[in-house]
Amino acid sequence: xxxxxxxxxxxxxxxxxxxxxxxxxxxxxxxxxxxxxxxxxxxxxxxxxxxxxxxxxxxxxxxxxxxxxxxxxxxxxxxxxxxxxxxxxxxxxxxxxxxxxxxxxxxxxxxxxxxxxxxxxxxxxx
Amino acid sequence: xxxxxxxxxxxxxxxxxxxxxxxxxxxxxxxxxxxxxxxxxxxxxxxxxxxxxxxxxxxxxxxxxxxxxxxxxxxxxxxxxxxxxxxxxxxxxxxxxxxxxxxxxxxxxxxxxxxxxxxxxxxxxxxxxxxxxxxxxxxxxxxxxxxxxxxxxxxxxxxxxxxxxxxxxxxxxxxxxxxxxxxxxxxxxxxxxxxxxxxxxxxxxxxxxxxxxxxxxxxxxxxxxxxxxxxxxxxxxxxxxxxxxxxxxxxxxxxxxxxxxxxxxxxxxx
Numbered sequence: 001x002x003x004x005x006x007x008x009x010x011x012x013x014x015x016x017x018x019x020x021x022x023x024x025x026x027x028x029x030x031x032x033x034x035x036x037x038x039x040x041x042x043x044x045x046x047x048x049x050x051x052x053x054x055x056x057x058x059x060x061x062x063x064x065x066x067x068x069x070x071x072x073x074x075x076x077x078x079x080x081x082x083x084x085x086x087x088x089x090x091x092x093x094x095x096x097x098x099x100x101x102x103x104x105x106x107x108x109x110x111x112x113x114x115x116x117x118x119x120x121x122x123x124x125x126x
Numbered sequence: 127x128x129x130x131x132x133x134x135x136x137x138x139x140x141x142x143x144x145x146x147x148x149x150x151x152x153x154x155x156x157x158x159x160x161x162x163x164x165x166x167x168x169x170x171x172x173x174x175x176x177x178x179x180x181x182x183x184x185x186x187x188x189x190x191x192x193x194x195x196x197x198x199x200x201x202x203x204x205x206x207x208x209x210x211x212x213x214x215x216x217x218x219x220x221x222x223x224x225x226x227x228x229x230x231x232x233x234x235x236x237x238x239x240x241x242x243x244x245x246x247x248x249x250x251x252x253x254x255x256x257x258x259x260x261x262x263x264x265x266x267x268x269x270x271x272x273x274x275x276x277x278x279x280x281x282x283x284x285x286x287x288x289x290x291x292x293x294x295x296x297x298x299x300x301x302x303x304x305x306x307x308x309x310x311x312x313x314x315x316x317x318x319x320x321x322x323x324x325x326x327x328x329x330x331x332x333x334x335x336x337x338x339x340x341x342x343x344x345x346x347x348x349x350x351x352x353x354x355x356x357x358x359x360x361x362x363x364x365x366x367x368x369x370x371x372x373x374x375x376x377x378x379x380x381x382x383x384x385x386x387x388x389x390x391x392x393x394x395x396x
Binding site for chain 2: 010011014060061062086087106107108109110
């Protein structure tokens with residue numbers, strides 16, 4: 001069969017396009033899946049909070065599973081590495097300052113590197 | 127009909143088509159928004175759509191495994207049903223005593239729902255040692271009466287002189303089917319492929335009965351994962367429905383011309 005005609009076959013075009021997309025997507029995922037989650041924690045006044053505990057929990061279909069914790073540095077930054085999550089919840093607390101409410105995040109693939117767009121803001125608890 | 131006179135018909139067809147597509151649109155919209163189906167007033171356009179429910183489906187169930195099982199079972203069904211239905215259809219084009227009775231028997235068997243014969247089917251599959259296997263999953267759809275008649279209608283349209291010429295040339299019956307009849311019945315093959323694929327792909331009850339382990343589950347069985355009384359899993363459930371539907375829909379769209387030809391072949395035979 002003529003190669004040009006074979007390439008114009010609808011099955012070759014559709015299945016080939018899907019295969020190509022899958023290869024490109026998997027290559028992108030492989031290059032961006034170190035499992036890094038990073039962000040900052042700020043206080044009610046917007047100032048960075050050092051020593052706040054950030055909890056990482058996995059959101060399954062029906063439950064929240066605790067995974068790990070991190071403590072913020074001098075400029076309120078924190079970082080998790082090596083996670084294999086695609087749907088997770090973060091919450092931060094610091095005694096005497098307050099608590100950041102649980103916030104859920106979704107990723108496009110497991111272990112995707114992610115930087116929080118907004119810092120976790122601690123709110124004073126009564 | 128004049129050119130001016132066709133637009134009301136087209137308008138009516140577009141309106142009816144739109145009406146029929148609304149449920150599919152609703153499933154697609156819900157899969158992108160996760161909106162509760164009981165929300166009032168319902169939003170016709172998707173609000174803040176995203177693809178994360180599809181990501182959930184991909185990771186919450188062994189989707190690739192289920193997909194592979196569905197593909198393997200559908201492939202077995204398509205190949206086996208094409209072979210068996212073509213042979214049965216060819217047999218019904220021949221002249222033999224009791225042919226009318228066999229046709230009547232086959233037609234009457236179509237009236238019996240699968241649910242009524244599921245226990246004998248299960249017992250036979252068990253005796254064959256095919257429970258919890260791909261072949262066992264494919265077995266009930268390896269021959270279907272509707273497709274036998276699709277092949278019969280298509281073979282009836284082939285001039286008998288061609289078969290006679292092939293016999294005079296010394297071809298055995300199976301080679302007459304393979305070399306003479308099937309190449310002249312591509313529409314019937316396409317119809318058989320599409321129907322058997324869709325039936326196998328969407329089959330829920332039979333896999334539910336004979337599958338024992340998660341490794342052998344097919345895609346429709348994965349639906350039960352997303353039925354939860356505790357959490358709102360609407361978005362993931364609808365995303366899963368779309369992911370199950372898309373392969374069948376794609377196959378139909380790519381083969382719709384032959385599919386329609388196959389269903390109507392013989393309908394206008396005088």
